[in-house]
Amino acid sequence: MSKRTDSNLYTMLFAIGMVLVVGTILAFLASSLKPTIDENKRIEKQQNILYAMGVNENDESSAIFVSKDKVGEEFFKYITEQLVLVVENGKVVQQQNREEYMAENNNQEPYLIDVKKQQTAAKEGKKRKLPLFVGEKDGKTFYIAPIRGKGLWDAVWGYVGMDANMVVQGAYFDHKGETAGLGANIKLRFFMDDFIGEHLKKEGDFKGITISKSNNDPKNIDKTDNEVDAIAGATITGDGVSAMIKSELRKYVSFFNTLKTN
Amino acid sequence: MGLLSKKDAALITDPFADNNPITIQVLGICSALAITAELKASIVMAISVLFVLGVGNVVISLMRNIIPSKIRIIVQLIVVATLVIIVDQVLKAFAYELSKTLGAFIGLIITNCIIMGRFEAFALANGPWRSFLDGIGNAVGYGVILIIVAFFRELLGSGTLLGFPVLGDPIEKTGLYSTGYENNGFMLLAPMALIVVGIIIWIQRSRNEALIEEN
Numbered sequence: 001m002s003k004r005t006d007s008n009l010y011t012m013l014f015a016i017g018m019v020l021v022v023g024t025i026l027a028f029l030a031s032s033l034k035p036t037i038d039e040n041k042r043i044e045k046q047q048n049i050l051y052a053m054g055v056n057e058n059d060e061s062s063a064i065f066v067s068k069d070k071v072g073e074e075f076f077k078y079i080t081e082q083l084v085l086v087v088e089n090g091k092v093v094q095q096q097n098r099e100e101y102m103a104e105n106n107n108q109e110p111y112l113i114d115v116k117k118q119q120t121a122a123k124e125g126k127k128r129k130l131p132l133f134v135g136e137k138d139g140k141t142f143y144i145a146p147i148r149g150k151g152l153w154d155a156v157w158g159y160v161g162m163d164a165n166m167v168v169q170g171a172y173f174d175h176k177g178e179t180a181g182l183g184a185n186i187k188l189r190f191f192m193d194d195f196i197g198e199h200l201k202k203e204g205d206f207k208g209i210t211i212s213k214s215n216n217d218p219k220n221i222d223k224t225d226n227e228v229d230a231i232a233g234a235t236i237t238g239d240g241v242s243a244m245i246k247s248e249l250r251k252y253v254s255f256f257n258t259l260k261t262n
Numbered sequence: 263m264g265l266l267s268k269k270d271a272a273l274i275t276d277p278f279a280d281n282n283p284i285t286i287q288v289l290g291i292c293s294a295l296a297i298t299a300e301l302k303a304s305i306v307m308a309i310s311v312l313f314v315l316g317v318g319n320v321v322i323s324l325m326r327n328i329i330p331s332k333i334r335i336i337v338q339l340i341v342v343a344t345l346v347i348i349v350d351q352v353l354k355a356f357a358y359e360l361s362k363t364l365g366a367f368i369g370l371i372i373t374n375c376i377i378m379g380r381f382e383a384f385a386l387a388n389g390p391w392r393s394f395l396d397g398i399g400n401a402v403g404y405g406v407i408l409i410i411v412a413f414f415r416e417l418l419g420s421g422t423l424l425g426f427p428v429l430g431d432p433i434e435k436t437g438l439y440s441t442g443y444e445n446n447g448f449m450l451l452a453p454m455a456l457i458v459v460g461i462i463i464w465i466q467r468s469r470n471e472a473l474i475e476e477n
Binding site for chain 2: 006010011014015018022025026030033036037044048062091132174177179180181182184218219232233
């Protein structure tokens, strides 16, 4: 006995109807929640940048950001300037400050620059805008740069806070989908804290920081070896972090070199 | 008779032991291997699956008489995917921190064979209330195994539970580590999850007479 629901016509109509209903629900949901989601992302960026210059509410073991309702105020208190370096063919061709950038880009703040889009633009041979945030805390100046690269499964990114000599003052890493308990641990304190004090340069030349498995310094006492200890079982994620530090921060070297002469 | 009839109660309790989705039906193994390196991730995954399977079973059960049989698998897939996207978007908007922690797992739920398995095997043939109980029962049965596996993997692999060091500091050599004990990094890799699941199946089969097969 064939049922009503077995006919081809019914099947087609059901499929079309279902697609319409589900599509409408999801489209409505996505567009109505988008402003809230974007706002959350904006707040997170501010929290990340402040974290990399040591403005956070860390307790003994876990990484805790400045709270949501305070972050907007704190951000403009500590971040005194947001520079944008315009890079073409690997060379900085222009340097803009926050006002100049915002005047040109519909009042968009430089910290909202989408690093991923800029990386794609550079690949296509276009100009790339590199944001660099200048922070002041306790009389010290911090330079915070966003970085982005590939982990094992998906994107990894972060913010690295440096002093004028490119010595790391703070780092924040995050990831989209690294393995829980392994690669995902790059956003834990024990890993991020290892970077504090590490030199990115070796005898004046840029060398980066390698996440090393053959590190002879697991307690990370030697800060000038350009190495931090790797996470066991997370080789590819670690390599991804090393690679993004090397390739992304290298782009800022010429800027840091101009700082020294001043 | 209380809230549940005996038959209904069995829907909840069966998947817990005699008909456990992971150890007996061997469903949902992929996620059991992937995310059990950490206890926290496993608990989160268990709760997420509980929600999706409970609601999904009810939705499929309500639609069971109008779903064309030729495309029922696709319809099931769409229902799971829709539920998962709704959960993902709502969390991103109203519990951003939590959604960061869940991150990849939410997407993984779509591929969890327990969900499709229960839709196909149960919800298509039963009413919404019984389907709901079946969904909850299976999700709990799945979650329990996940949490047991993760407990041993995190403890033996990283020396922590829920991120708290319980065996001392491996670098400073305090606590258990001062005796020469070392974390077993192998526990953090997926093959060991399979071995732990295997041990659980072994223990369960040797103790439960209903499961002992005649040769």
